[in-house]
Amino acid sequence: MPRTPLRELKVIVGNENVLDHPVDLATYEYDACLARQDPLAVVFVRSTEEVAAVVRVLARWGLPFVARGCGTNLSGGSLAPPGGVVIEMVHMNKVLSLDLANRRLVAQTGIFNLDISTALASYGYFYAPDPASQRACTLGGNIGENAGGPHCFRYGVTSNHVLALEVVLADGEVMWLGSKEADSPGLDLTGVFVGSEGTLGIATTAVLRLLHLPEAVKTLLVVCDSLEQGGNTVSALVAAGLAPSTLEMIDNLTINAIEDSLACGFPRDAAAVLLVEVEGLREEVLAVGEQVTTLCRQVGVREIRVARDESERAALWRGRKGAFAALSRLAPNYLVADGTVPRTQLPVALRKIKQVAESHGLPVANVFHAGDGNLHPILLFDSRDPAQHERVVAACRDILAVCTELGGTISGEHGIGLEKVGAMPLVFTESELRAQHLVKEAFDPGGLANPGKLLPSTSELAAGQSDQSLGRRDRAEATTGFAQKGALHA
């Protein structure tokens, strides 16, 4: 029987853990961005050893791969490379050890983000990064994207909470980066690996830093008369040195979408609301809560509501975290831009984004991490209309340009993926892109780990291209993928 990569993979993980039928593969041809790409195969893995064995086979056959959790990626980073294999991590979802005395948890990376904090709650600890998709997204995906979340305003992003990683490199070699300790000798490879979007290898196990749950939490809903007032309030709160744990903004369009689908108690007539949360010692929460209230009144907001109990608080968060899903009621498709700006520039950024959306004739919703200056303008459209599709891509590019002009950047937490790879020259010079290629080469000289994502290719650099189209290669690459697959199956 001739050897083929698929047969070899089946020997490693068993027939039942390799999907290669087109119907099965269809489930894996998309993530949460607009692009699509069918994989050559999907391989379910259950241990680091299996990942290493699978990757060694792929390396021998020269097949590119991507590790995938639950496909919540918003920039196309978890789509298969053309002709490549998806390594599905969701079965690697175990907590391997919990060391409360040292504030460490070791887990496999296929675990759901929310499951980590749920497992910890009864001990009085938590894992800080809490992306809105935390019910469905995996730790590995969070590591790949350096995920944030509403609470990173106070606690920082994923890279601030991941101390060490067990990784499988693209040649199948397994090694640990970092250590359980806060400081370990050598270059901070963990820091570089977090946020590398699967292009440096596959993280299979992670050592996480745990935090003690706060003693008290106060949740405020600040109702604003205009989006600009909301932006001004955020800038004022940050400038006053008040440090709430979250500072989220939700605009009118989003509020109504949330209320239509979830009925969480947001005021439908508000131009925007700020969801502000203060955490810490009782005394701190009381004092800072009052300072926030005073300052919001000075800015002239319409109303300040305080969540009276845990169920009111939970309802507000259910609304915030369900916002993207709720918006899908309004249009068949949406595109989330993910630019960041210095917090002082928020009011300007919001005004300019509105202008951009209007100039392209697109409705835009805003629900975002205002305290971090991380905008999420959501452009609503119908991808069946090619003209709308073109307009949305152009509008997104213009929005990212607005962010970079204001001193910000093109992605705060959703990653570059496929979607924004063409926009990288907006923020990086050729030298800076070349330096990043040196990192890629040091980890993955063969170029098999999620190629085509995050970095424009070296050939594009050499050609001096600064193609700023948002890297929309879906159909063309899908065709290539099919062709290659056919050849490999033969």
Added chain:
Amino acid sequence: MPDRQGYTSGEWASSPTAEQQQVQPDHPSADQTAPPVLRPTDENQVAALLASASADGTALAIRGGGTKAGWGNPLRRLDHILSTEELRGFSHADADNLTLSAAAGTTIAEARAQAEAMGRVLPLDPRFPSRATVGGVVATADQGARSAGYGGVRDVVLGVRAVLADGSVVKFGGLTMKNVAGYDMTKLFVGSFGVLGVITEVTFRLLPRPQSQCLVILPLPSYPEAKTTIARILDSYLQPLALEVVSRGSGETPYLLAGFAGHPAAVARSVREVKDIHPAPPEAILSDSEAEALYEALAATGPAGTVAGTVGTRASLPLSRVIDLVEAVERLAAQHGLSLAFRGNAARGMVDLFLGLKEQKASTSAAGPSGATSADGPSGATSTDGPFATTPADPAFAGTRAAHLAACLSALRATAVAWGGSLVVTQRAPLLPPSFDAWGDPPSAVIIMRRLKERFDPQGVLNPGRFVGGI
């Protein structure tokens, strides 16, 4: 209230002004003659120097204030010292966005003063802030007592500008709290010890200035009590800015310093709770400027540069092992007849140890025992009183004592490694055998580190040999 000097003027602690009196740093180098010092005044000059060094294979030692010159291994080769001290000032300061960009040669003290003037706090607490530079502190990721609240250097740096070995200028990260465009190259430069490029500017995130702060000083009559108190503070709702075990020397038991900052009511509550947790009453409670002064004095503990007779090391450990290591080192120091000072950061799992030769007090030669002279500082620098000044006069005797020191350090390193940690040399005394690697056995990921070094600095001209695994 006792004089705060009581907490810093032990056998091993330097006086607050001693930082300026320390022996001038020698760069760790196999070369016995003082190499010429290059002092670029702007980034373009740095770029030109690096491009030409790469072109003709000139080995460069990268230096800021020279306070950590004894950190790491002696350079394999050294032709010139590249000093960043002339790169100074602030290109960006935005109080409302809580961001500050400082040129690499700016001292930490200057950057702190700038943040202070903005009504903010620079969340860095490295050793020797009056001489240590922004670039040096970021390149070594040196963080001290207040890292319990501030986090590591990697957590407070938002962006870096650097010149790579080929002379190209790069900028990564920036003014935003979140940035996932491309690789997190900023992390690669933090703690890279100058082996990948020369940092020319750093952007920090600032913190709001706390309305009040307090330091509680608790006596630690026994280590089991210390462990219990620390564990209970860490497992409480309290959020210490610092939680540090500090030696006093002269056979006295160490003390525990618990620092808090924030709203006055929250700070007061924290102090009350710490008093409730600990079985013995506090020796002192310092607030605001007094607390600040003690932090400063702690940061000036131990010698700067290369000093005869003293080895500084930093152990990284699980939190629960900090007191265990302190106990182990006290036992080993007594066994080997060495003097000892330590600071154990119980919230970060980091212990700074200073081990030295006792007795044999003798005047040191200006040049130090290695014969190496200060590269650029005033020659004839004198050492201070105390153990740092101790120089073994008799070579045979010195050999024995040095062997004791090396044996003690090896045992400590083995202990730290067995607990999952590490021990690195932060203060290399000339009497330490050259075979004693400053970093210990490299981790398996050193393969990747070497590949990065080969790609970023193919001629091997930046701090050759100083870092982990001979990088």
